[in-house]
Amino acid sequence: MKTSLVMGTFWLVLLIVGCNMNPAPAPTAGPAGPQGQSGQTGQTGQSGQQGDQGQSGQQGAPGQAGDQGQTGQQGRQGQDAPCPAGEHRYTNPDSGKVSCVRD
Numbered sequence: 001m002k003t004s005l006v007m008g009t010f011w012l013v014l015l016i017v018g019c020n021m022n023p024a025p026a027p028t029a030g031p032a033g034p035q036g037q038s039g040q041t042g043q044t045g046q047s048g049q050q051g052d053q054g055q056s057g058q059q060g061a062p063g064q065a066g067d068q069g070q071t072g073q074q075g076r077q078g079q080d081a082p083c084p085a086g087e088h089r090y091t092n093p094d095s096g097k098v099s100c101v102r103d
Contacts (some may be wrong), residue, residue, distance in 0.1 A: 083089055083100035090101040 045103060080089070080098060087100040087102055091098045
């Protein structure tokens with residue numbers, strides 16, 4: 001049992017060390033070559049289609065007619081003013097006009 005434990009530990013250490021090793025850097029080649037040419041510019045896309053026109057809104061309902069006001073009452077005819085002292089009331093029979101005349 002002791003041997004199995006030692007062997008298991010050995011393989012575990014070997015596995016961990018193998019995974020942590022850095023790979024060797026790749027050997028460098030000669031000097032870099034000249035830069036390549038630029039690519040071509042793409043074509044412009046087509047314009048989109050115009051959208052549909054929106055629908056008109058609904059017309060509002062007409063308002064209700066207002067109530068008519070009441071006609072006011074006619075005032076009563078006031079009394080004629082009294083004639084000054086020394087005069088009396090006189091009604092002209094032709095025109096019906098009332099006036100004050102001297103006594």
